[in-house]
Amino acid sequence: MGSILDKYAGICGPEVIDQLRQLVAPLKGAKVVHVNSTRKGGGVAEILAKLVPLKKELGIDVSWEVITGDADFFKCTKGFHNALQGNKVEIPESLLNNYEQTNRHNAESLRDRLEDADIVFIHDPQPAPLLEYCPSRRGKWIWRCHIDASRPYRPVWKYLRNFVSGYDASVFSLAAFAQPLPHVEYLITPSIDPLSEKNIELDSSEVISVVSGLGIDMERPVMTQVSRFDIFKDPVGVIRAYRLTKKFVPTLQLVLAGGEATDDPEALTVLDEVRTAANDDPDIHVLLLPADAHRSINAIQRASDIVLQKSLKEGFGLTVTEAMWKGKPVIGGDTGGIRIQVVNHRTGFLVNTPEGAALRARYLLFHRGLLHEMGEKARNFVLENFLLTRHLREYLTVMVSLLHGRGDRIKLE
Amino acid sequence: MTKKKITRHPFEIKDCALAAVATGQKAQNLRELRDNLETVVPGSIAYHFWAGKLRPRFDDPEFNNDFASWSRHALHDKILAERLGMIDPTSFDRFEEMKQELLDIIEERLDELGHIPWASGDQQFYFITSQIVVFSARRTIVEPAELVSVIPEMTSSSIFYHFIDARRRTFGHLDDFRAWLYGFEDRYRDLCDILSNVDPFFSTLPELRDQLGGIFSEYFGSGR
Numbered sequence: 001m002g003s004i005l006d007k008y009a010g011i012c013g014p015e016v017i018d019q020l021r022q023l024v025a026p027l028k029g030a031k032v033v034h035v036n037s038t039r040k041g042g043g044v045a046e047i048l049a050k051l052v053p054l055k056k057e058l059g060i061d062v063s064w065e066v067i068t069g070d071a072d073f074f075k076c077t078k079g080f081h082n083a084l085q086g087n088k089v090e091i092p093e094s095l096l097n098n099y100e101q102t103n104r105h106n107a108e109s110l111r112d113r114l115e116d117a118d119i120v121f122i123h124d125p126q127p128a129p130l131l132e133y134c135p136s137r138r139g140k141w142i143w144r145c146h147i148d149a150s151r152p153y154r155p156v157w158k159y160l161r162n163f164v165s166g167y168d169a170s171v172f173s174l175a176a177f178a179q180p181l182p183h184v185e186y187l188i189t190p191s192i193d194p195l196s197e198k199n200i201e202l203d204s205s206e207v208i209s210v211v212s213g214l215g216i217d218m219e220r221p222v223m224t225q226v227s228r229f230d231i232f233k234d235p236v237g238v239i240r241a242y243r244l245t246k247k248f249v250p251t252l253q254l255v256l257a258g259g260e261a262t263d264d265p266e267a268l269t270v271l272d273e274v275r276t277a278a279n280d281d282p283d284i285h286v287l288l289l290p291a292d293a294h295r296s297i298n299a300i301q302r303a304s305d306i307v308l309q310k311s312l313k314e315g316f317g318l319t320v321t322e323a324m325w326k327g328k329p330v331i332g333g334d335t336g337g338i339r340i341q342v343v344n345h346r347t348g349f350l351v352n353t354p355e356g357a358a359l360r361a362r363y364l365l366f367h368r369g370l371l372h373e374m375g376e377k378a379r380n381f382v383l384e385n386f387l388l389t390r391h392l393r394e395y396l397t398v399m400v401s402l403l404h405g406r407g408d409r410i411k412l413e
Numbered sequence: 414m415t416k417k418k419i420t421r422h423p424f425e426i427k428d429c430a431l432a433a434v435a436t437g438q439k440a441q442n443l444r445e446l447r448d449n450l451e452t453v454v455p456g457s458i459a460y461h462f463w464a465g466k467l468r469p470r471f472d473d474p475e476f477n478n479d480f481a482s483w484s485r486h487a488l489h490d491k492i493l494a495e496r497l498g499m500i501d502p503t504s505f506d507r508f509e510e511m512k513q514e515l516l517d518i519i520e521e522r523l524d525e526l527g528h529i530p531w532a533s534g535d536q537q538f539y540f541i542t543s544q545i546v547v548f549s550a551r552r553t554i555v556e557p558a559e560l561v562s563v564i565p566e567m568t569s570s571s572i573f574y575h576f577i578d579a580r581r582r583t584f585g586h587l588d589d590f591r592a593w594l595y596g597f598e599d600r601y602r603d604l605c606d607i608l609s610n611v612d613p614f615f616s617t618l619p620e621l622r623d624q625l626g627g628i629f630s631e632y633f634g635s636g637r
Contacts, residue, residue: 015568022548023430175539178435187433187541335535384569397430401544408456412548 005057011194012389020389023396024058026404026412030118031139032062035110037077037126039066041291043190043318044123044146047391050193054392065113067106067127072098080125083156084149091156100129107133119399128163140402143170146190148315148336150176169402173316174337186398189340191391192321192382197294199325202302210299216253216285221365224255224304226297226323229270232313234333237354239277239284241310244358246283249365257287257300301326305371306364310357314338321386324348324378329371331360341386347378422596424589426550426563429574431467431543433460438540442531443488446480446538447519455508456542458515459581462502464543466573466618477614478502479538480515487532493522503586547574557594557601558633564626569618576621577613588613590625604632 009017034052036044048064055062069077076095083089107114107130114120114130118139122128124146131141143164149157149172157179164170164181171186172178178185192199211218223242227233235256242254256274258267271286278284289296301307307323309332316337320330324341330348332338342348349360364371404410436457440446450458461479476482476498485494496518505511523529532538550571554563567575575589583592591608594601607628613621 015566019428019430019568019570022428022550023546025548172435175433175435175439175541176535176537178437180437185435185437187435393430394432397432397544397546400430400546401432405544405546408542408544410544410546412546 003057004053007195008054008389012383012387016389016393020058020393020396023393023400024060027396027399028059030060030399030403031116032060032119032121032399033113033117034062034064034121034123035067035114035127035130036064036123037067037069037074039064046193046196047191047388048123050196050388051392051395054388055395058396063113065110067103067110067130069102069106069126070098073102073126077124077126080156080160081147083153084125084145084147084160086151086153088153089156091159096159103127103129104133106130118403122167125160125163128160131166132163140168141166142186142398142402143167145170145172145177148173148177149179152179169398171398174340176336177315186394186401188391188394188398189337189386190316190318190321191386191388192318192325193388194325198298199322200298202295202299206295207299207302210296211303214255214285214287214296214300216255216300216303218303220251220253221249221306222253222255222304223306223308223361224257224300224323225308225310226257226301226319227309227311229256229258229267229274231266231270232311234310234312234354235270235274236277237312238308238310238357239274240354241308241357241361242284244355245361245365248362252365253283253285255285255287255300255304257285257289257297259289259291297322298326301328304328306331306361308357308361309333309338310351310354311335311338317341321382324375325382325386327372327375327379329364329374329378331357331364341381343381347374347381422593423553423555424593426552426554426567426571427547427574428550428568428571429545429547429578430570431464431545433464434542434544436540436542440532440538440540441534442529443484443490443493443519443523444529446483447516447523449538449540450512450515450519453540454542455512457540458508458512459502460541460543462500462511463577463581466577466613467570483532483536483538487536487538488530490522490526490530493518496522503580545578557597557604557629560590560629561626561633564622564629567622569622572618572622572625576611576625604628607632 005017034048038045052062052064072095076091076099079089079091111134114134115137120139120141121144122130123144167183169184169186170181171188173190175187208218216222225238229235246252274286278286301323307328307330309317309320309330311333314336320332320338320341323330324347330342331351332342332348334350334352342350344350351357351360401410436453438449438453440449481494481498484490484497500514502511579589580586591605594605611624
């Protein structure tokens with residue numbers, strides 16, 4: 001057959017897909033529009049690129065619209081993003097005016113489709129004001145916030161709240177990220193796509209070729225952290241954990257893989273600190289990979305014995321899910337969304353210090369059987385809970401709830 | 414004697430999906446947990462007792478409800494966790510009674526401690542409630558023996574709906590299977606007794622499905 005749903009059925013089981021087909025029945029023919037600000041790049045576009053065709057195949061009349069804006073518009077929305085994550089960002093009045101003007105302009109071309117839709121999903125702050133410019137809307141409008149807004153910079157949140165308060169509902173990734181709003185706030189945890197370049201099965205020959213090309217010796221144990229060079233990901237703490245472990249496992253190698261971040265001065269500072277801490281150790285591989293090096297990251301994760309995500313602060317941490325999907329136990333910082341994924345002593349370990357990370361790494365490297373058993377449990381845990389199909393089911397549930405129900409129990413006939 | 418086919422009690426297999434909803438209420442310490450319990454919507458208390466099975470949670474959970482789990486892991490109060498962990502939501506006829514039991518246990522613990530235990534900044538208890546969407550799995554059975562073939566094909570959420578969620582909505586807090594089987598008068602009373610011994614709280618949904626499948630298979634396989 002070869003449909004997208006069939007491909008997912010091959011991974012998740014046909015009953016999962018059958019359930020989606022039953023759940024979608026009351027939504028058949030419904031007009032649904034997703035709006036964000038980019039077709040490519042970033043997690044939101046990545047998710048929409050998968051969710052939209054899946055919804056279409058399930059019989060929903062779905063479209064994906066992208067708003068456009070100039071450099072100042074994106075400068076402003078980048079400021080929003082940072083401010084929602086808690087950074088103190090002052091955004092000049094001129095940029096705010098441009099933000100509103102850009103949305104007004106985009107509304108002119110999108111208005112007919114948006115006002116005619118049964119459900120409109122507006123992703124993140126960029127297109128949030130569109131609601132205001134569609135006064136004859138007939139459907140339900142949902143603001144989907146993908147950002148960790150648990151401790152937003154208040155003046156910016158206060159400004160944005162004016163635009164999102166009027167929505168019929170919002171969706172946040174975790175309860176901790178939700179802000180008080182005068183409508184129902186759904187919670188949908190993020191997911192990974194098992195068919196994406198980042199997560200798809202790779203031949204061992206490809207894994208060996210990629211990893212060897214990066215100078216990593218697959219005959220020796222490998223410990224990896226994949227993340228931005230950010231102080232909250234504690235890469236220097238990871239190096240310390242590696243050194244403490246290496247005393248007991250002298251052949252150990254460490255891979256710190258992150259994206260190139262030439263436009264982020266903080267990342268460059270952290271990278272300098274990492275290089276200083278690595279002190280030219282030939283077994284520490286600090287890799288700066290292009291943003292689209294998904295297949296290389298995939299190979300590195302698969303070649304690793306243990307994956308770390310020793311964050312000091314973390315929203316959800318999808319790299320944790322990615323590693324678990326590849327059957328790797330994860331040693332993760334005891335913080336944020338990592339706690340939902342790493343079940344202590346079952347799918348990995350939660351740690352608070354480099355010493356804790358080293359202790360658990362040593363333990364796993366000397367108990368190979370347990371390492372593999374934990375990895376297997378980790379993969380199954382992701383299969384049950386963190387794949388795109390679960391994400392889609394929850395989206396459908398939210399849509400059914402909004403269109404067909406009231407109260408806490410909705411019975412479909 | 415020929416077996417009389419009973420068709421007046423069809424059993425429609427249903428499935429469900431849950432949408433989690435933030436209530437906006439949260440607790441940083443035990444006193445706040447207590448105060449929020451007084452005002453939170455009933456669906457939230459139910460969610461923290463029942464819905465765990467449909468959320469990301471690992472097998473072999475230490476506690477059967479989120480209040481006990483938070484007391485243990487965020488407040489580090491083992492005594493309170495053990496007491497809260499023993500609350501059986503099916504033993505209360507009215508929601509208010511269960512809420513009062515929770516409040517009594519927490520207040521007693523606050524009195525014993527003489528201080529208020531706090532969770533760290535990022536381990537607040539978030540009160541969540543849910544909307545459950547119930548839909549047909551497009552299969553109806555008329556003979557209890559058909560459960561042998563139906564159970565292994567049910568999704569985890571369908572098992573949740575019929576074996577766990579049912580206890581919130583049926584008279585006498587029964588699962589749907591027993592509620593249906595009792596409709597055959599005394600014919601399946603022994604099977605109902607076996608089902609009543611299945612504790613749904615400490616197994617995963619796939620494990621429950623296997624357990625139920627085994628029970629029905631053994632019962633009907635023996636020629637009854």
